[in-house]
Structure formats: structure tokens, C-alpha cells
Amino acid sequence: YFAPASIRRTSRSLGLATEASYRFERGADIEGLREALDRAAQLMADLGGGTVAKGVLDAYAAPRPHPRIPLRLERIRRVIGICPPKEEVVISWCPASAGMSPWRTISRKR
Structure with missing residues (x-):
């Protein structure tokens, strides 16, 4: 996971604005990464004629807490x-x- 504040600060200090920096400085959906990874692997296997290996190596330390929504x-x-x-x-x-x-x-x- 890339911290949005760090990405924004580094991008500005280097004068290097990319599509990736733009996306990550707004916060990536880290919890949706597994779904995206599975889809990308399946597409590569379908297009390349291969198979998707079982299992995932995940270095995600801990889920971030979800903010509470006050409802009155x-x-x-x-x-x-x-x-x-x-x-x-x-x-x-x-x-x-x-x-x-x-x-x-x-x-x-x-």
C-alpha cells in the first residue's frame, strides 16, 4: 500500500506527475486488490493459453479500520x-x- 500523502509529496517535489501518482495520491482501494489480481491473472491465462496457479502470497499487514457513519x-x-x-x-x-x-x-x- 502506498500512503497517499507520501505519493503526493514525492510527486510534487520531483515534478513528476503520472497517471499512477494521480491515482495513488487519491487513495487506492487496497481491499479490492485481491479481486483485481484474480481478474488480471484469469485474463492473462485466457489470452496466453496458460493456467492460474493456486494460492496467493499476501504481505498485507492488517486491514485499515472502516470509518463509522453517523446516522441520525x-x-x-x-x-x-x-x-x-x-x-x-x-x-x-x-x-x-x-x-x-x-x-x-x-x-x-x-
Whole structure:
């Protein structure tokens, strides 16, 4: 993982702006890397007539914490015009059914 602040500072100090520096200084989705790696390996195998080896060597130390999202019933009322019961909001809008902690962003939505 490349720290966005470090990439931005180095790119500016060297006067070297590239597509990669532009992308990484805005923060790469490190948690989506595995999915991208699997897709790239499959495409290379399909185009090159090879096979994809099993297993992945991963040096990713630890997942970054997902930021919490404050959700206030008053804000819901102002935005949609009604104030549903808290229980209904939790059941309807929490991503817990997808195996995620409630009220936290998924990696690509940070």
C-alpha cells in the first residue's frame, strides 16, 4: 500500500506527475486488490493459453479500520420527509445481511 500523502509529496517535489501518482495520491482501494489480481491473472491465462496457479502470497499487514457513519433519525426525516422507527431503519439500511458491520463504509466507498 502506498500512503497517499507520501505519493503526493514525492510527486510534487520531483515534478513528476503520472497517471499512477494521480491515482495513488487519491487513495487506492487496497481491499479490492485481491479481486483485481484474480481478474488480471484469469485474463492473462485466457489470452496466453496458460493456467492460474493456486494460492496467493499476501504481505498485507492488517486491514485499515472502516470509518463509522453517523446516522441520525432527525437527518433521515429532513431528507426523506418522514421519520421511520429506529428498528425499521436498522433492518432496512444496515449492511449486516451482507456480512458487514452496521454503519461502516465498504472499502471502495471511503
